[in-house]
Amino acid sequence: MDIGVFLPTGQAQWGPAGDPRDLIAFACRAEELGFSSLFVNDSLLTARIEPLTMLAAVAPVTHRVRLGTGALLPVLRRPVQAAQALASVDLLSGGRLTVAVGAGFPGRFGQPLHELSQVPWERRFARLDETVALWRALWAGATAFHGEFHSFDDLPPATAPAQPGGPPIWLGGATPAALARTGRLYDGWLPYPPDPADYATGLKAVRAAAADAGRDPEGLTPALFVNVRIDRDAATARRAMNAYTRSNYGLPLDETERIQAFALGTPDDVAATLRRYTEAGARHVVARLGAMQLEDQRDQLEQLAALTLPASP
Template sequence: MDIGVLLPTGTAQWGPADDPRELVAFGRQAERAGFSSLFVNDSLISPRIEALTMLAALAPATETVTLGTAALMPFLRRPIQAAQSLASIDLLSGGRLSVAVGAGFPGRFGRPLYTLSEVPWERRFARLDETVALWRALWDGAASFHGEILRFTEVPPTIRPSRAGGPPIWLGGATPAALARTGRTYDGWLPYPPDPADYASGLRSVRKAAADAGRMAEDITPALFISVRIDDDIDSGRRAMDAYVQATYGMPLGELEKIQAVVTGSADQVLERLRRYAAAGVRRAVARLGALDLRSQRDQLERMTDLIPALLTPADRASASEDA
């Protein structure tokens, strides 16, 4: 398993004196520390730096890390303009972009966003899949697209990404339908199940759907989104994570742990939990750090850095030694 980090782009993760321009330096620090990727999330509900703007700022400021979304909500943007923005970021980063997408959820994190975007809630999954198909067609040079929902004729030439076919596109979600769609058409899977056993069973379903569609298991990156807080004092660590969850979701930690992957505790306890996910099949993890200001975020980043060598495979460790 390799480890990436979710940048704290939301104002709920900033202290009163924090400067959001520090986020670029935060990303560079993570890259130097050995994190494999920098991810950002996407929303109109809570105030945050817009996802693609943040990635565009990181593209020339970093060199090797993957830049990703966890997860981008395509319905918030015009589909052709989004294809242009994503291709531009892929070019500016030298082909380092990965795009995890989602359709939103019922309740305050879903339907209101569709209203604000003037997009119908109905058939949202079909709209998501067609948007991804449109992006891929445009990145391959298509001049028109005719789906059930999205139809465009005489599309002028758009900018092409760094890589043929464009950046890999992952799907977030773990419903049976999402697992089947991931296996059939997506390049990666980015869920957040609380139990590693559920991850393992979901991954089996993804791979079966892939095989049924004539695809290879290795065509799909098995990834994980997980919230992490490392503290020597376990009780104070849980209190800090609870404050983070309350500020982010407006719910107690105990409720979030029922629906999302969350791990708190000592470094050894966090490492053991991550190893359980690795045994379940995870090869890329995106860690959201549970801290409510940039200084505390950097402290958690340093604590996570110490875990990276223990999660690398022998081949990865050998490669890292050669690079050093």
């Protein structure tokens, strides 16, 4: 079992008096505690450190921990330049990058991003798959690429990642179409279903799609994106997480938890919820800490380490 955390790259998470450069020390402490991975979010709708910039800053000061995006939105970037940036982060980290990608979803957190990027909302999933195929072709040394959305006759030499073939690419999403595409095309799955039973059902569908495509179903990484808040009681944890979801999404907790996975309450409560997801098949849990100030983020980091990483300092 791997346990990772999201770096609090959103400006609201540092607090008005915070210094985003303190995120470097936060990342180093997470590695020191024994976490398996450090992930970053991607958005243009909230003020935050750009994710690949954050990972490039963290790469040289960490040594073991994997670095990941959850989820990177390729629509926000030109595909050839994005391939170069991802390969560069992989090189700077010595081959520790994992790229989880997404296509956005209807409503305030999806369509506006396409409008800002001047990319059509329609056929966004096909565009995402083709972008990933282009990245992989570039990393393999291709000199030409012809698809529905991207066509190049004379590609320049691409920056080669440290990992042969490029970093593993996971897909975020749990619709039936996303499950099938994960199994056929991707290296891992990073959803956030509110019910562990839905995780188990989704993972079964991903593995079936992989087998149908002639791939090894066990070769795909089953990961989980989960929001975590540890407190002295459930009510206190819910109040803190409600403040977080209102700041991050503009939505109260009772609405957000219909969409995303949450583990809230006492250490025993959180451990029990995480256990239900691991019993459903999750093998790489990435926790987003529900805290509004960097000091509180650090406290949650220490508490999660004590709960899930018994050998941590």
